[in-house]
Amino acid sequence: MLPTDELKKISFTRSVRDGDLVIVYERHDIMKAVKVCEGSTLQNRFGVFKHSDWIGKPFGSKVLSNKGGFIYLLAPTPELWTLVLSHRTQILYIADISFVIMFLEVVPGCLILESGTGSGSLTTSLARAVAPTGHVYTFDFHEQRASSAREDFEKTGLTSLVSVGVRDIQGQGFPEEFVGLADSVFLDLPQPWLAIPSAERMLKQDGVLCSFSPCIEQVQRSAETLQSKFTDIRTFEVLLRTYEVKESKTDSSQVDGSSVGLPPCKRRLRSKDSDDMHDDSSTTVMVRPCSEARGHTGYLTFARLRCPS
Amino acid sequence: MVCGMRISWFLFSVDSLFWCLGRARRVYRRIGKTSPKYPCESFKMSSSILQSESPRNPRLTWEGCSVLLDINDGDRLVFARLSPASTLKIGNKSFSLKPLIGCPFGSLFQIENGGNGPHLARVMPSREEGINCQEMEEMKEEQVIKDELRDNRAIVDNNKAQSLSSEDIDAMRSQGATGDEIVEALIANSATFEKKTVFSQEKYRLRKQKKYAPRVLLRRPFTRSICEAYFKKYPARIGFLRLDALSLLLSFANVTANSDVLVVDLVGGLLTGAVAERLGGKGSVCNTYVGNNPNPMDIVRIFNFDDEICSRIMRSPLAELASSQVENSKPNGENKVGEQASHPVNMDESSLPSTDQSSDLNSESIVSPLTKVFKCAKAGDKAPPEVITTWKENGFTSLIIAAPQSDAWSLVKDLLPLVANSAPFAIYHQYLQPLATCMHKLQLEKMAISLQISEPWLREYQVLPSRTHPFMQMNAFGGYILSGIKIFNHQ
Numbered sequence: 001m002l003p004t005d006e007l008k009k010i011s012f013t014r015s016v017r018d019g020d021l022v023i024v025y026e027r028h029d030i031m032k033a034v035k036v037c038e039g040s041t042l043q044n045r046f047g048v049f050k051h052s053d054w055i056g057k058p059f060g061s062k063v064l065s066n067k068g069g070f071i072y073l074l075a076p077t078p079e080l081w082t083l084v085l086s087h088r089t090q091i092l093y094i095a096d097i098s099f100v101i102m103f104l105e106v107v108p109g110c111l112i113l114e115s116g117t118g119s120g121s122l123t124t125s126l127a128r129a130v131a132p133t134g135h136v137y138t139f140d141f142h143e144q145r146a147s148s149a150r151e152d153f154e155k156t157g158l159t160s161l162v163s164v165g166v167r168d169i170q171g172q173g174f175p176e177e178f179v180g181l182a183d184s185v186f187l188d189l190p191q192p193w194l195a196i197p198s199a200e201r202m203l204k205q206d207g208v209l210c211s212f213s214p215c216i217e218q219v220q221r222s223a224e225t226l227q228s229k230f231t232d233i234r235t236f237e238v239l240l241r242t243y244e245v246k247e248s249k250t251d252s253s254q255v256d257g258s259s260v261g262l263p264p265c266k267r268r269l270r271s272k273d274s275d276d277m278h279d280d281s282s283t284t285v286m287v288r289p290c291s292e293a294r295g296h297t298g299y300l301t302f303a304r305l306r307c308p309s
Numbered sequence: 310m311v312c313g314m315r316i317s318w319f320l321f322s323v324d325s326l327f328w329c330l331g332r333a334r335r336v337y338r339r340i341g342k343t344s345p346k347y348p349c350e351s352f353k354m355s356s357s358i359l360q361s362e363s364p365r366n367p368r369l370t371w372e373g374c375s376v377l378l379d380i381n382d383g384d385r386l387v388f389a390r391l392s393p394a395s396t397l398k399i400g401n402k403s404f405s406l407k408p409l410i411g412c413p414f415g416s417l418f419q420i421e422n423g424g425n426g427p428h429l430a431r432v433m434p435s436r437e438e439g440i441n442c443q444e445m446e447e448m449k450e451e452q453v454i455k456d457e458l459r460d461n462r463a464i465v466d467n468n469k470a471q472s473l474s475s476e477d478i479d480a481m482r483s484q485g486a487t488g489d490e491i492v493e494a495l496i497a498n499s500a501t502f503e504k505k506t507v508f509s510q511e512k513y514r515l516r517k518q519k520k521y522a523p524r525v526l527l528r529r530p531f532t533r534s535i536c537e538a539y540f541k542k543y544p545a546r547i548g549f550l551r552l553d554a555l556s557l558l559l560s561f562a563n564v565t566a567n568s569d570v571l572v573v574d575l576v577g578g579l580l581t582g583a584v585a586e587r588l589g590g591k592g593s594v595c596n597t598y599v600g601n602n603p604n605p606m607d608i609v610r611i612f613n614f615d616d617e618i619c620s621r622i623m624r625s626p627l628a629e630l631a632s633s634q635v636e637n638s639k640p641n642g643e644n645k646v647g648e649q650a651s652h653p654v655n656m657d658e659s660s661l662p663s664t665d666q667s668s669d670l671n672s673e674s675i676v677s678p679l680t681k682v683f684k685c686a687k688a689g690d691k692a693p694p695e696v697i698t699t700w701k702e703n704g705f706t707s708l709i710i711a712a713p714q715s716d717a718w719s720l721v722k723d724l725l726p727l728v729a730n731s732a733p734f735a736i737y738h739q740y741l742q743p744l745a746t747c748m749h750k751l752q753l754e755k756m757a758i759s760l761q762i763s764e765p766w767l768r769e770y771q772v773l774p775s776r777t778h779p780f781m782q783m784n785a786f787g788g789y790i791l792s793g794i795k796i797f798n799h800q
Contacts, residue, residue, distance in 0.1 A: 003567040003592070003706060010729045011703035028759055060730035060797040072758055072796060075731040077563040094560055095553070095765060102556035105531045108589025109567045128565045132591065181791040206368055206415035206529070216777060223772040231415075235770040237779075239555050243789075245745045287745035287762065299770065307415035 001076045001124075001156040004132045008157065010075045016054045016061075021155060023080045025072040033076065033084045033149040035155070046071065078124040081156060088145050091121035092212065095240045098298055101129050103236075103302050104184035104208050105189070113178060113202055114186045115169035115195065120149040122186065127153075127161040135161060137178065141168040173198025180204060187211040192218060193225040200229045203305045214298040222301055230303035237299055242290045249283055354373050362746040367613070370527065372410050377528040377538060386538040388530065388611050397429075399523055404429045409527055418525040422485045428443070429525060442482025459506050468499040478521075479702060495521070508776070530611050532583040539579065539608070540784075547608075548576040548713035549739055551787035553765040555583055561735035561792040562707040566591040571630075571705040571727060573597055573720060575712040578606030581622060581689070584709070590617035596624045597724070600714075606689045619688035625697060629737065630727055704729030711737040717747040717791065725756055730797040737790055743793040757793040764789050 001021070003009035016022060016036055024032045024042065034042055034051075042049040046069025054063055059075045074080060079094055092100070100122065106112060112125060117140035126136045140146045146166045153162045155165040167175070170189055174182075182202040187195055192211040199209050209230065211222050219235055226233050320328050370376060370391055378387045378397060389395060391410050396403040399420070402588040408429050409418065428728045464470075473495055481491055495517050502510060518524075528534050558580070564570055564587040574580040574596045584594040598604050603624045614622075692700075705728040710720055717736050729732065734757070738744050744762050751757045765787040769780050 002565055004565075006567075009567065009703075010706055010731050012729055012731070013703065025758060028761065048723055058730045058797045060732075060795060062796070073731075074794060077733060079560060079563065079733070095557065098556035098560040099553050099767075102533055102552060102559070105533055107531075107586055108591070125560065128563070132566045133589075153479075204368060205413050219770075219772055219775055220774075224774065233772070235772050237768045237770070239766045240557075241764045241766060243741070243745070243764070245748050245762065247749055262338065268637070284748045285742075285746050289764075301772070304415065307413050307417070 001081065001133050001158065002128055002161075004160075005157070010059055012058075013302055015056050016073055018055055021076050021157075022054070022059075023074040023084060023089050025074050030082050031080065033081070033155070042071075044071075044098070054270070070111050077155065078128050079267075081124050082121045085119055085121060085152065086148075087119055088148060089116075089118040091119045093121070093240075093294070093297065095238045095253075096212065096300060097122050097125045099236065099238045100186065100210050100212070100300060101125060103300070104186065104210055106130060106184055108132065108134060110134040110183040111178075111181055111184065112136045112184050113174055113182045113199070114188075115142040115167075115174070116142070116188055117146060117149045117164055118188065119145075120152050122188075123149070123153075123162055124156060124158065126186070127158045131161055136161065137163050137165065139169050139174070141166065141171075169198070170194040174202050178202045183207055187295045188213075190218070192222045196222065196225045199255040200305060205305060205307055207305050209303050209305070211301045212298045212302070214296070216299065219299045219301055220285045221260075226303045229304045229306055232304040233301065234303075235299050235301045237296070239294065239297070243287050245285060245287045246288050247283055247285050323515075338605050347779060349396045355502045369413055370410055373612050374410075375530050376409070376414075377530045377534050377611075379526040379528050381523050382526075383541070384519065386542060388535075388538070397525070401526075402427065412527060414527055414529045416527045418527070419522060420488060422487060432524070433710050455560045455742065459504065461505075463504055464501050471495065471499055473498045488518070491521040492517045504661050530613060532579075532586050532612075535582070535608060535611055536579060539577075546577050547579045547785070548711060548737070549788060550576050550579065550711060550737060551765070551767065553767045554737060554787045554790060555580070557763070557765055557790055558709050558711065558735045558737055559583060559587055561733060561790065562709045563733050564588070564707065565711075568592045568706040569700060569703070570594045571597060571708045571724060573698075573710045573712045573715070573724070574604050574606065575714060578604075578608035578610075578689075580709060582609040582612045582614075584617050585614060585622050585688070586612060588618070588621055592706075593623060593696065593700075595630070595705070596622070596689065597627045597630055598624065599627050599720075601626070601672060603689070614688060620690075622688040622690075623692035623696065624689050625692040627723060629697060630700065631723060649691070700727070705732065707732050708734035709737075710735075713737075717743045718750050721747055721751065722754075722756075725751075725795055728795055730795060732795050733792065734795060735790055737788055739788050741789050744789050748791055748793075751793060755796070755798060757795050758792040762789055762791050 001008070014105065018036055018038050020036045022034055022036055024034050026044065026046070036051050036053065036054055038052055040051045042051065047065030047067030048062060049065045049071065054073055057073065059073060062072055064070050080091060082091065082097070085091070086230060097300050106126060108130060110130045111134060112126050112130060114126065114136060115138065117123060117138040120138075123136055123138050130136060138149070143166050146164050150164045153159050153164070165175070170191055171194075173195065179201050181204065183204055184207055185199040185202055187199065187210070189195055189282070192213060196209070203209065209226075213219050213222065223233055223235065365371060372392060374391050376389055376391055378389055378721050380387065380399070387397065389397065389406060391406050393407045393410070395406045397406055398404075404420065405428065408431070409416075412431060417432040418429045419432050420427050420570070423430070456540055467608060481494065486494075493515065496514065499513070502513065505513065532555065533552065536547065536550070538554055539547045540549075540551055562570065566587075566589050568588065569592055570584050570588070572580055572594060581594055581596045590592060596604055596606060606622070606624075609622060708724055708728045710717065710724070712720060717738055721736065725734065736744065736747065741762070748760050748762060751760060767787060768783055771778055771780055
């Protein structure tokens with residue numbers, strides 16, 4: 001997934017090879033991760049796609065099925081992975097993930113501790129941020145979940161950057177061997193305050209901790225526990241509002257509801273020069289927020305280990 | 310001591326390449342034994358260490374290091390470069406920043422009266438917070454119960470509550486009283502302090518502490534702190550690019566070590582710096598520009614980038630990237646233009662004329678005559694022809710545009726052909742319509758898929774016992790981002 005391996009890096013000359021992980025893109029909300037395998041096929045509502053047809057095609061290509069249906073083959077990224085991974089738990093999405101990585105000051109070479117691993121959505125992005133010399137140690141108390149996550153990291157080629165451990169961090173704390181070595185710690189636990197004393201021992205001086213909690217009561221309690229050894233304690237909520245764009249034919253003389261929402265009139269627009277498009281009042285590109293959105297994911301509480309005397 | 314630290318850092322960086330869990334355990338133990346506990350008061354950084362190429366502890370400041378000074382919990386933020394001669398103005402006095410050299414980031418400083426007059430000195434947290442914290446909390450809890458009986462009915466705003474005059478305070482100062490002592494005296498002489506609730510007592514103490522015993526917190530200049538500081542002080546200079554929007558740009562564009570990122574940075578170098586930080590010295594970031602004038606990248610110098618990272622930051626005119634042939638000819642006076650555009654940045658953000666002279670906090674300045682001597686290795690040099698050739702052959706691995714004044718589509722249509730197939734891109738804009746038009750065109754031209762316009766929303770909370778709520782003030786606008794993935798087009 002990451003360009004750490006020069007062979008995996010996307011480029012004009014890099015095409016799909018046998019054994020590659022590709023993201024099959026049907027629609028912006030229908031995607032799937034597929035391992036390319038010479039003799040294999042992919043079957044969906046558009047028909048049957050032969051993997052052998054894919055090999056040698058550039059990434060980003062449109063490929064056809066036996067029935068003439070099409071999909072796109074994309075190179076995997078942590079963002080795409082977040083959209084296709086199997087949800088074993090509630091996962092973190094791009095807005096929270098990006099903000100966490102920025103606020104935890106994660107840069108290449110960092111050592112990060114995480115618990116729980118969950119479905120590995122954040123872990124994948126953390127791995128990207130610490131590559132090529134850093135490492136993410138992630139822990140989950142659920143044996144099966146941990147091993148599924150391990151399999152996923154193998155699939156995405158992140159095993160050199162991520163280690164998954166089975167451990168109850170709330171009960172046992174992080175392993176002693178990490179004392180004073182973590183650049184940042186991320187907690188996504190039901191009772192984060194139980195893990196905070198351990199996290200504090202793991203952090204390097206001035207290191208940053210983040211706790212993700214869906215409920216404000218969890219935040220309240222964590223913040224109280226953080227007070228004694230941490231400083232710069234801040235809680236955020238970050239959300240994304242998405243927009244939909246439509247081109248509509250709006251007749252100024254005859255305004256009626258039915259004209260809004262017409263499918264984009266592509267052929268007409270193509271034939272026109274882009275310059276006189278603005279003069280033509282009959283077609284306009286319109287934009288509005290999507291009506292459905294995630295209203296809440298969780299609160300992100302950050303804190304910096306207070307500098308010892 | 311110094312030696313031990315250097316060895317452990319060396320181990321850290323080399324071994325980390327080959328870690329697997331089993332092996333890591335052994336390595337960690339080894340580090341654990343040699344790793345010093347950073348007694349920084351006694352830690353002196355000799356100039357020979359400064360010169361040598363050995364990896365330095367990035368969590369301690371060094372001479373010539375760029376720092377962010379947070380004065381009074383974010384009331385004032387100042388970027389500075391540490392040298393024995395640099396100073397920070399607080400109130401109407403200048404204080405040497407020398408005591409900050411060699412200290413851990415995160416250290417807190419206060420003004421102390423010593424033999425050579427008032428100077429900045431490190432605050433040892435154990436004195437107040439460490440030991441008393443628990444007791445304080447318990448005391449507060451008791452107080453809270455009493456508080457339920459208190460309110461502000463007896464407090465009259467007639468300016469008579471404080472019996473200490475400003476002359477009294479000046480007199481205390483001249484007798485060598487510390488800021489903390491003055492704060493205590495003010496509290497003792499306040500007729501209303503006892504009538505206040507414990508929360509407003511706290512607020513009162515904090516207000517007086519900020520005024521009479523200001524605190525300076527030493528911060529590492531990371532994208533996080535730099536973006537926050539600029540957004541607070543000079544948002545227009547970074548195109549109102551809020552931290553959450555910037556972090557999204559980096560994610561959408563899949564920025565990581567070994568990637569080659571094409572950027573259009575009209576946000577002062579913040580974007581270029583943020584990308585370079587994520588590259589960590591592997592791969593490249595190319596800040597391209599239309600016409601002859603490179604975009605200024607002054608903010609890049611605020612980061613503490615080493616030579617390796619700086620060398621990965623390049624610029625190149627769009628015309629050169631887009632031309633089918635690499636020009637080997639010497640740039641004709643174009644270099645000169647570049648030099649002018651990226652003149653040595655004066656780290657002194659606050660020396661710029663401030664409109665608000667009366668609120669002293671913002672009009673103070675730092676004088677650091679050594680800025681030029683210590684400016685970091687040259688970041689943002691013109692990309693050499695061989696690098697341009699590689700970019701052309703392979704394509705960039707992603708594209709980020711943060712050009713608040715430009716039309717998104719006219720940039721994208723020229724830039725997208727330069728990035729590899731399946732490469733993600735992200736475009737930041739303060740206005741929605743240019744992005745909507747751009748998205749529509751990209752769809753029509755079949756240049757990209759997975760297109761989406763998103764608007765980040767960020768809200769900060771006050772979390773206190775029984776008083777948790779969102780902050781009363783928030784920034785309501787973080788801009789818009791158009792993201793997508795370039796597809797392979799047969800034409």
